[in-house]
Amino acid sequence: MDERVREHAELLVDWSARVEAGDDVVVSVAEDAHELGVAVAEALGERGANVTTLYGSDEIGRAYLKGVESAADGDVEAADFDDDPAVDRALFEAADAYLRIGGGRNTTASADVNRETRQAYATARKGVREARMDTDWVSTVHPTRSLAQQAGMAYEEYQEFVYDAVLRDWEALADEMANMKDVLDAGEEVRIVTERDDAPDTDITMSIAGRTAVNSAASVAYDSHNLPSGEVFTAPYDTTGEAFFDVPMTIDATRVRNVHLTFEDGEVVDFSAETGEDALAGILDTDAGARRLGELGIGMNRGIDRFTDSILFDEKMGDTVHMAVGRAYDACLPEGESGNDSAVHVDMISDVSEDSFMAVDGEVVQRNGTFRWEDGFKA
Amino acid sequence: MDERVREHAELLVDWSARVEAGDDVVVSVAEDAHELGVAVAEALGERGANVTTLYGSDEIGRAYLKGVESAADGDVEAADFDDDPAVDRALFEAADAYLRIGGGRNTTASADVNRETRQAYATARKGVREARMDTDWVSTVHPTRSLAQQAGMAYEEYQEFVYDAVLRDWEALADEMANMKDVLDAGEEVRIVTERDDAPDTDITMSIAGRTAVNSAASVAYDSHNLPSGEVFTAPYDTTGEAFFDVPMTIDATRVRNVHLTFEDGEVVDFSAETGEDALAGILDTDAGARRLGELGIGMNRGIDRFTDSILFDEKMGDTVHMAVGRAYDACLPEGESGNDSAVHVDMISDVSEDSFMAVDGEVVQRNGTFRWEDGFKA
Numbered sequence: 098m099d100e101r102v103r104e105h106a107e108l109l110v111d112w113s114a115r116v117e118a119g120d121d122v123v124v125s126v127a128e129d130a131h132e133l134g135v136a137v138a139e140a141l142g143e144r145g146a147n148v149t150t151l152y153g154s155d156e157i158g159r160a161y162l163k164g165v166e167s168a169a170d171g172d173v174e175a176a177d178f179d180d181d182p183a184v185d186r187a188l189f190e191a192a193d194a195y196l197r198i199g200g201g202r203n204t205t206a207s208a209d210v211n212r213e214t215r216q217a218y219a220t221a222r223k224g225v226r227e228a229r230m231d232t233d234w235v236s237t238v239h240p241t242r243s244l245a246q247q248a249g250m251a252y253e254e255y256q257e258f259v260y261d262a263v264l265r266d267w268e269a270l271a272d273e274m275a276n277m278k279d280v281l282d283a284g285e286e287v288r289i290v291t292e293r294d295d296a297p298d299t300d301i302t303m304s305i306a307g308r309t310a311v312n313s314a315a316s317v318a319y320d321s322h323n324l325p326s327g328e329v330f331t332a333p334y335d336t337t338g339e340a341f342f343d344v345p346m347t348i349d350a351t352r353v354r355n356v357h358l359t360f361e362d363g364e365v366v367d368f369s370a371e372t373g374e375d376a377l378a379g380i381l382d383t384d385a386g387a388r389r390l391g392e393l394g395i396g397m398n399r400g401i402d403r404f405t406d407s408i409l410f411d412e413k414m415g416d417t418v419h420m421a422v423g424r425a426y427d428a429c430l431p432e433g434e435s436g437n438d439s440a441v442h443v444d445m446i447s448d449v450s451e452d453s454f455m456a457v458d459g460e461v462v463q464r465n466g467t468f469r470w471e472d473g474f475k476a
Numbered sequence: 477m478d479e480r481v482r483e484h485a486e487l488l489v490d491w492s493a494r495v496e497a498g499d500d501v502v503v504s505v506a507e508d509a510h511e512l513g514v515a516v517a518e519a520l521g522e523r524g525a526n527v528t529t530l531y532g533s534d535e536i537g538r539a540y541l542k543g544v545e546s547a548a549d550g551d552v553e554a555a556d557f558d559d560d561p562a563v564d565r566a567l568f569e570a571a572d573a574y575l576r577i578g579g580g581r582n583t584t585a586s587a588d589v590n591r592e593t594r595q596a597y598a599t600a601r602k603g604v605r606e607a608r609m610d611t612d613w614v615s616t617v618h619p620t621r622s623l624a625q626q627a628g629m630a631y632e633e634y635q636e637f638v639y640d641a642v643l644r645d646w647e648a649l650a651d652e653m654a655n656m657k658d659v660l661d662a663g664e665e666v667r668i669v670t671e672r673d674d675a676p677d678t679d680i681t682m683s684i685a686g687r688t689a690v691n692s693a694a695s696v697a698y699d700s701h702n703l704p705s706g707e708v709f710t711a712p713y714d715t716t717g718e719a720f721f722d723v724p725m726t727i728d729a730t731r732v733r734n735v736h737l738t739f740e741d742g743e744v745v746d747f748s749a750e751t752g753e754d755a756l757a758g759i760l761d762t763d764a765g766a767r768r769l770g771e772l773g774i775g776m777n778r779g780i781d782r783f784t785d786s787i788l789f790d791e792k793m794g795d796t797v798h799m800a801v802g803r804a805y806d807a808c809l810p811e812g813e814s815g816n817d818s819a820v821h822v823d824m825i826s827d828v829s830e831d832s833f834m835a836v837d838g839e840v841v842q843r844n845g846t847f848r849w850e851d852g853f854k855a
Contacts (some may be wrong), residue, residue: 126531142545143543145547147558147562150533154508157514164519164523184571191562
C-alpha cells in the first residue's frame, strides 16, 4: 500500500476525528475508495474503536431513487419518502464519529435522477442529516480516476494534488488561520469587493455581529469537518448587494458557471448563471433558507494550487472566498440560537487574487489575496 | 444490465425477504457484488422501502482485525472487543430485513488473521448477531470471479451455475420439500448410514423428538434465510455414533477435507480431518455448544449439480445431507425453548448418492439419494 494512503488514514482518525478507544465509528466508503477504507479500518482497530462500514455508492443511491421515481410515475414528492427512516436514525444517533470517504467511479452517476426527486429525498432526510451532523463527522476523499477526470488531470498528477492538500502541518496552518478568526470574531460587518475588467463586479455587505468564526483546521477539535480544510468561516446574515462567483462548480451533477446573485434584506432576489441556471434555481427553490446565506468562508490552504471542480478542495484554496446558500453551521452561532436553516448547503467561490479587497468594519483585511499579517499587504 | 441480475434482485426482495412499503431494509454489499446491489436498491425503491447499505468487505474486516492484533501484540482476547457495539446493535434492532449480498474479490482475504482473533471477535459480537438474526434476514451471493475460482470454474460457466441454482420455481420446490418436512416433524429419531468402499463408514443416530423441521424454500415466509436454498433442516440432539463428511469445504479460509466426528451423549468426543484439522479444532473449541450438533439438513435442490466449495450451494445440493456443529435455529425449537447455543455454526456435508440410507424411526425415507416419494425408491 502507498505510504501516503496510511498517512491519510492516520490523519483522518487521529487529527481530524480524534477517535479514542471504545468510540463507535461509522465509516462510509465510496465505490473506488476501498484502499483508504482498508487503511482507516486498520487504524481504527489499532485505536480500539468499533467500526461499522457503509457503502457510499452513488450508483446504488441513483438506483434507489430511480426505483422510487418508477413507482411514482416520475412525480416524486417528499411524502413518497419515509421522513424518519429508523435504521439511519438509529445508526447515526448511536455513532460517536462518522468518517465519509468519497471517491466514486463517476461524478455524474446520478445525472438522470430528477432534481425534484433529489430535493424531496433531501427534505425527507433532514432528521437523519441532523443526527449525522451531531456526530464528530469528517468528510474526505480518496483520489480516484473519476475525480482526476473531473479535475482534468492525469491520475498520478491528481494523487500528488490530493496528498499536497491533505498531508499538511495542520497545527501550523491552524496558528496562521487564528489571525483571520480573531478579525471576524471582533467584527460586525464584512464587505467584499471585486472590480475586474473581465467579470461583473462584486460588492456585497453582510452582518457577522454576534457570530463566531471557525478556524477550520481539518479537525473536530476546531469544529472543522473536512480533510483537507484550511479555511475560516462564519455564519453571516442581513446580506445586501451583488456577488459574482467565477469558479466553475458542479451542482447535482450539472456544470454551473459564472453565478450572479443579488441580495436584498438577506435574501436572493435575483440570480443568473451562464450555464446550469436550472440547477441553481432548483437549489434556491428547495426551501426558504436556501435563498439566504449560511456561510462566508475565506480559503487559506496554499497547498491547493488549482481549481479541480470539487468543493472539498476549491473552497479551501488560498486567494479565494466563498459563500454558501442554505444551512448555517451551529458552531458559528451563539449557544441556543438557531441560524439559517435549510435542507441544502451549496458553496459558491470567487477568485480574489486580483482587483479585490475584503474589509471588516471598514478596515481592509485582505487585498488581492494578501492578508494584513502577510508581507506585501497594502491597506 | 444482465436480465438475470434483475430477476435475482426481485426474487431476493419479493420472494425471499417479502419486503413491503415502509420496511427498513439493511443491505450488505460485498466488494464485487456491486451490480446486484444496484438492482436490489432499485427494487427496494420501487417497493417504497427505506434502504441502508453496508459495505461487506472482507478486506476491510481483515484490516480491522489486524489493527486489533497489532494493538494487542498478537494476543487478542474477547475482552479486546466491545461486547455491545452500539451502532451495530442499534442498526439491526431498527431493521425489518437484512439482505446480505456476498461476492468478494478473494475468498481467502482473511487468511492471515489469527484464529483466536476471529473467535474472540465472533464471541464478542454474539449480541449483534442475535439482533441481526431477529430481522427477516436473507443471505445470497452475486457470482464473482473469486467465487468462480473457488469453484474451479470459468466465470461465465459459474454465472450459469449460480442462476440455475437461484432462478427456480420456488413454490414447486416448496411443495416437494413438504414431504420431507412431514416425515421429520412426525419422527423421533433419525439414523444415517453410509457404507462405501472408498471412505470410512457413517452410522449416526440423533433425536429429533419435539423439534420442527424447516421447509427451507428460500423465503422468510418459510423460516428460510438463504437464496438459493432447497433443503429441509431440523435441530437434532442426543447424537451418538460416527459420521464422515467427504465433501471438501473451507473453514476460516482453511481447506478442510474428509472430516470424521465421533459423538457420545450428544457431544463430539473425537475428531479428525485429512487436511485442515487445526481449523476444525479451532471451531470445536469455540465454546461448549460448538461440540454439539445444531442442525441436520437434507439437500433437495437438484438445480445444483456440483460442489463449488461454497456452503450456500453445497449444502442444498440434491443427494446430500449435512450436519452443523454449533448454533441451532430457533425456528426448529418449541416456542420458548432454547436449543444448542454457540457463537459458531459450521456445516459439514456427506454425499449420500450411493451405498447409503436415512431412516426415521426405523423406516427408510431416502436410499442412495432417492426419496420415498420418488420413482425408483427401494425401501
